[in-house]
Amino acid sequence: MRFISEEEVYLSEKKFSLLKNLPEEIKTIMLGCDTEFLHNKDEAVRVLKELSTLGKDVSIITKLSLNDNFIKELKEISNEMSKRYNFIVFSVSIPCCESSKKWEPKVPNVEKRVNTLKRVSEAGINSMVAIRPLIPNIHSHEIDKIIDLTNPYVFGYYSGPLYLKEFDDALLSKKESGDLKLNIEE
Template identity: 25%
Template sequence: MHDNGSQNLKRRKSRAALSNAAGRFDLGREEVDDGWHQEEAVTSVATEIRCEMARSLISYNRSPDLPFDRSINPYRGCEHGCIYCFARPSHAYLGLSPGLDFETRLVARPNAPEVLRKELSARSYKVATLAIGTNTDPYQPCERDHGIMRACLEVLREFNHPVAIVTKGTLIERDIDILSDMAARGLVRVGVSVTTLDADLSRRMEPRVPVPARRLATIKRLSDAGIPVRIMTSPLVPGLTDHELEALLAAGVEAGADAASWIMLRLPREVSGLWQDWLQEHEPGRAEKVMARLREMHGGRDYDPRWGQRMRGEGEYAEVIARRFKLACARLGLAERAEPLRSDLFAKPAQAGDQLSLFG
C-alpha cells in the first residue's frame, strides 16, 4: 500500500480518502491510541464549515490548455469527496490535509457576491466568460444552507455576464429560474460530470455525489428548461471506467446533452498517494493495470504537469481514447466545441450615487 504519511489507514463512512496526511505546508499529524478510550475508533467524520471574508474573488490564469482565463470559487474544499479530485492539493495552502480535511473541513465565502459585484464594476474590467466549478463544486451540499452560488448567479445575471458552470450536484436544479433566463440570452452553459454508470463504483469513488442516474436526470431537467448542457466524462480512469466511454456519451445524449468532453485521470502532488491507497482498498485486482496505463501516458510518471499533456496524456492508449471519443461524438451528434457565449450584452448596472443621464 502506498505510504502517504499515514500509518493506519481506516475507511471512514461516506468519505473517500483513507487518510489525513499532512499537506506540504503543515507540520504533520498522526492518530494515536493513548489508552484512555477503549471503544473503537470513530469511523465517521463530521463536516466542519468556517466562513472566510474574501478580499478578491476572480482568479485569472494563462493556461493555454484551458478554455477560460478566469474563474471564481464560492467554497474551498468539497464535501462531494471525489477521491481523484485534482483540486485536493489546494487545501495544503490552508495548512490542511488534501485527504480527509479536503472533504470535511470546508471554507465558505459568504461575501463572494458583494466582492464579485465590485470587481465586475471596476472601470478596468474586460468581460469574458467566467468559469465556476473548475476547482471545487459550487453545488456541493453546503450550498443548500449558504446560498452563495445562487447569489453570485444573481449578480452575473444583473450584469449580463457570460458564465460556464461545472458541477456534479443536482442542487443546480434549484437555480433553473436564473439559468434559463440567462440561457435565453446566450449567457450560460452547464457541464455535468458523469464518470461512470455503475452506481456502486460511483458511491465508492465519489461518496457524496448524487448517483449517476440522478445526474443524468439533472441534465434532462436543465436541457428541458432550454439550458445548454455538456456531458463531461471526466475523469476517465484507464482500466476502470474507460470501457464506459461510449455508453456515457449515449446516456448523455438521451438525457438531452448537446456537447461532450473528456479528461484523463490526473494525479498531481498528494492526489497520487491518496488515489493509490483507494485503489488498494477498493480495486486491488485492477490497481496495477490502472497505474501502468497512467504511467505509460506520462513518460513513466504518475502525472505529467506539462501544458498540452496533463489533460490527456500521450502515446498509443491516449490516442485510442481520443479516437473513440471523436467517433462516438460524431455518431451521436455531440459537439466537441460549443458555440461561444455572448459577451456583447455585458453592462454595468446603475449604482447608488451614479450621475444620472440628463437625457434619460
C-alpha cells in the first residue's frame, strides 16, 4: 500500500500556477470529491485562501465534524469571494443513516455531520448534502431520513457513484450482491 504525502494532497506552487491558467469555461473548483480535503484544516484554509483569488467558485465536500473556528475562517473566505461575485458551496456527505456504522465505521456519525451542516448553513454559507456514495442496498426510508434531518439547512442534494474493484467486493455479501439482480456483462 502506498501512502500519499501531504505535499501530494495539498496545493503546491506548481499546481497553483496550473490552476491560474484554467480556461474561462471552468467555473468551479471541486475539493474533496474522492478524498478528505479538510483532514488538515490549516492546509485546507491556506489552499482555500489561495483558490479564492482565482475568480472561480469553490465546492467543498467532507464527512468531518468541523469546529466553530474553522467555520468562522470558512465564512471569512466566503465573504472575500463574494466581493468578486464568487462563492463557496459546502457539502456534507451522508449516504445513509441507520446503517452508517456498517458502511462508514471510521467517520463522524450522522448527527455530528448534520450539526456541522447546520452550523455552516447558519454562518451563511451555501450548503448541500451529497448522498454519496450511492449504496445499492440502502432503503428509501434512509434517504427520506437524510432529507428530513438536513432539509432546513441546504438548498439541494446530489448523489455519486460507489466505486468497487470487484462487484462482489467485501462491501456487499454474496447474498446482498445477488439480491440486486443486476445484469453484469463480462
